[in-house]
Amino acid sequence: MNSRECRETRQEIEESKLHQRLSVPAFRHIETCRACQEFQLERTRLRELIGSLEPVAAPGDFDVRLRARIAADRQQSARGSFFNRFVVSTPAIAAAAVMVMLAGAIVWLAQHQKNQQSTIASGAPARTEQAITPSAKRAESTDATSPTVPAATNPGVTLIAEAPRGRNLYRDSSGRSGGDRRPIASATDFNVTGAESIRQGEQQAGEVSLSAPVKPLVVSLEDVSGTKRRISLPPVSFGSQRLVDNRLPVSSTNSRSW
């Protein structure tokens, strides 16, 4: 058996169509070569077997179903087209970018304010010491950063609030103090003397009022003789503070000027 001829003949058998006439050299070779003859017979039977599979037809409602499917697809694409077009358009991208930037700016501002407040609060720790002096004398404050507090008319006790640097000093009746001569704010102990009642005013913008209830408190008293008295206590306001004013530290002491 000539292997080259066999290979070429088999290749021709393999690539030819079913029942197609082979070339003369291949045909002659097949007549003489038993192996190639068997190969041709085997391949022909195999291909006949594979070709015997009957074609399958599409169902009768194929077109109808396809039309319905195309219609549904068209509707779906029409519904989604506006959204898709908007999503990939430049205005939408720009709007999204602006929104992201705005959100970032808001977060940054909030963070920045928080940090600033905490820095001020930690930079000026609040401490208060009380001193009861025999002679009541109003403390004068020359500190520009510490607003003065209205003095009590009959002060028996003078409270000396801390200095901004945190050094608290007792002040004697003459007004001298132990070391630091920095002007300091003073306060009055209202346990001894009554405080002025400050009526609650209208809250202004940017202010938070720390106030009592708006309605006056009415107290009925009856003495031994059976006389009734009604005392109306007007609402007392503890003032308000501007939120935007960051010059003064927010502290937990009661030494703030309201």
Next chain:
Amino acid sequence: MRTLTSIDELDFAATMPAPVMVQRTTDHALLEGTLAGDEDAFAELVSRYRNQITSYIYRMTNDYDGAVDLAQETFLRVYRAASRYQTTHAFSTYIYRIATNLAISELRKRKRRRLVSLTGLLASDDGQEARDFNPPDERPLQDIDLVDAEKRAVVKRAIATLPDKYRAPLVLRDVEGKSYDEIAAILRTSEGTVKSRINRARNFLRDKMRSYI
């Protein structure tokens, strides 16, 4: 008076109108019509190829309902992408390529789902050498129709066990009767690769159906 001896002498042919040559619209023209919004053109395309595509996908997947579904998906894709179609290849090549891709992806999905087929119950681990679930009866049968039916069933089962890369070229060549260059264009590979794969597929089938050849 001359006597007529045959009906041909009446010379009806001269008075009969010449046969009208109905020119078949090309696939490309139909697709252009579809693109222009002509629904009838697309319907004509569908009627030309629906049976071929359904049959081809059925031979690939061995599941009729699935084949119909995929055939419809094929036409839907043709419809959607009509504007992108390029006339460098024949339309039949284009639509068979879509159908092949869909069929192969369906076969891969099935593999992932690990569907247990009756023919694959006795398959080996590599999934390529499947033993016959219903081994051939060597005794001669009385009814030739029964024999043919059994042979067809065996061929179907044998094709179903072929690896995907061998199945598509074999079906396109031996069932659909496509040429090698067409198959190469459909599968986007070289003719040499197509020939080699078909040869291997036939050898594979020969081994599986030795009793019937």
